[in-house]
Amino acid sequence: MVLKLYGLSISTKTRSVAQVCKELNVPYELVVVDIRNGEQKLPKHTQNQPFGQVPYIDDDGFVLYESRAIARYLAKKYAGQGTPGLIPINDPKAEAQFECAASIEAFNFDPFAYGVAWEKVFKLRRGLQTDEARMAEMLATLNTKLDAYEVILAKQTYLAGDNVTLADFFHLPLGTMLEGPGFELDIFSKRPNVSRWWKAISTRPSWLAVKDGA
Numbered sequence: 001m002v003l004k005l006y007g008l009s010i011s012t013k014t015r016s017v018a019q020v021c022k023e024l025n026v027p028y029e030l031v032v033v034d035i036r037n038g039e040q041k042l043p044k045h046t047q048n049q050p051f052g053q054v055p056y057i058d059d060d061g062f063v064l065y066e067s068r069a070i071a072r073y074l075a076k077k078y079a080g081q082g083t084p085g086l087i088p089i090n091d092p093k094a095e096a097q098f099e100c101a102a103s104i105e106a107f108n109f110d111p112f113a114y115g116v117a118w119e120k121v122f123k124l125r126r127g128l129q130t131d132e133a134r135m136a137e138m139l140a141t142l143n144t145k146l147d148a149y150e151v152i153l154a155k156q157t158y159l160a161g162d163n164v165t166l167a168d169f170f171h172l173p174l175g176t177m178l179e180g181p182g183f184e185l186d187i188f189s190k191r192p193n194v195s196r197w198w199k200a201i202s203t204r205p206s207w208l209a210v211k212d213g214a
């Protein structure tokens with residue numbers, strides 16, 4: 001049975017899972033959960049995603065939520081197809097470097113990139129006003145974090161070493177949003193190594209296929 005991806009094409013985390021499916025050549029069916037109408041809070045959804053968010057997958061009866069966990073599951077299950085090495089297996093040092101890179105994204109990028117996106121996009125969608133001071137604070141922190149990315153990426157091609165991994169891909173949805181119209185933040189292009197890295201990951205066919213609609 002084809003993998004079912006419950007989510008919405010405009011949702012950043014749904015896009016994240018869809019992009020990994022494409023990298024791994026895993027066919028999937030997008031089952032729309034319209035978060036704009038609150039469908040993610042209905043019991044039929046929360047019985048599978050108790051936090052009332054998207055996405056989750058149903059892989060022939062195996063239900064899993066949390067986009068990063070889903071990506072890891074798929075990369076391990078389909079390690080023999082598509083792009084190799086998206087998650088290192090059976091190599092403690094490579095696994096540790098991957099976990100380091102994944103933690104960098106989760107703790108040094110996502111909270112601040114999300115904070116900026118929350119102020120500039122998500123609040124407006126909810127009829128709330130941008131808090132400019134809060135947004136400037138988030139952006140300043142994000143910039144200091146990206147200075148550290150520049151140091152890392154001066155020594156290696158990708159965040160976990162010289163192979164592309166899921167840890168790089170996890171940046172794509174929010175990073176693309178922050179690079180897009182309405183932001184003009186120039187967060188990636190002003191640092192040469194971050195810029196090279198961002199260009200390499202954001203032009204992958206898997207992401208180009210997903211970013212305008214999973």
Ligand SMILES: N[C@@H](CCC(=O)N[C@@H](CS)C(=O)NCC(=O)O)C(=O)O
Binds near residue numbers: 013055067
């Ligand atoms: N940690 C979760 C976050 C999921 C998440 O933030 N989903 C957003 C869409 S990208 C959502 O469902 N928003 C609607 C809501 O929270 O009610 C994951 O990675 O799957």
